[in-house]
Amino acid sequence: MSTPASAPFTDSSEPAGIAARARGLTKAYGSGETTVLALDSVDVDITRGRFTAVMGPSGSGKSTLMHCLAGLDSVSAGQVWLGDTEITGLKERELTRLRRDRIGFMFQSFNLIPTLNALENMTLPMDIAGQRPDRDWLEHVIDTLGLRDRLKHRPAQLSGGQQQRVACARALAAKPELIFADEPTGNLDSRAGLEVLGFLRDAVDQLGQTVVMVTHDPSAAGHSDLVLFLGDGRIVDEMARPTADAVLERMKRFDVSHAAPAAPPGTPDVPGDRPSGQQS
């Protein structure tokens, strides 16, 4: 079976560490004539200790993939594992616990609780789970994100960049197995966005965390180890050790393929549109 997303990193010198895995992952919304196939039999391995970016045109299925891998959305067919745990088929209560204990989330809209201060927002997931934060780790996160003098501020008293840094700290505070970030830099100016990306990068390099980030921004994707490109609900390409320019060039080909008239019969596919070994 093909495992395109892990392929560049699974040579024999690498320990086989898969943080999340999907096989035949299919997600349809609606029914009958209005059915939308958001994910079409996706096979993917998310390698542990790596920073993976997910890109693709609007509507290609990026958020749906993230939500299904994180157990936030049910699947129509196929299987999803978090580590060794198959999450497809788990009851909602078990899923809630698994998300709480093993996954960190960062969303574009921050999702901070307005009545709690920054520190309380950071530790909320652990408070709910009845866990004590690792103080040294939390202090390190706070200092690295430059939030030391903002801990007592409520979200409304923070800038957008500071709010996103609090959301970043919250995702990292419990040292989750896997961090899912959906457009984490979407609402930030470029300096604050770079800071958040730098911190996610450090979390992977220095702390061995695993990050999956959905983004529209080639520069943001350039901070990752591997970019997965989605098109029409399928993984159509991937790029290891990406640069912002290379990602931008690859994204332009989506524009061309969507704008171009249908190719005449017999025209060969554009090379590279599908990773080698990926099943049709």
Ligand SMILES: Nc1ncnc2c1ncn2[C@@H]1O[C@H](COP(=O)(O)OP(=O)(O)OP(=O)(O)O)[C@@H](O)[C@H]1O
């Ligand atoms: N709750 C839903 N009900 C119906 N259709 C949905 C729902 N959520 C997503 N879709 C459809 O599924 C497809 C994939 O959506 P998804 O949000 O995953 O794409 P995306 O690549 O994240 O898009 P964007 O970049 O615009 O955020 C789209 O055609 C979308 O309209």
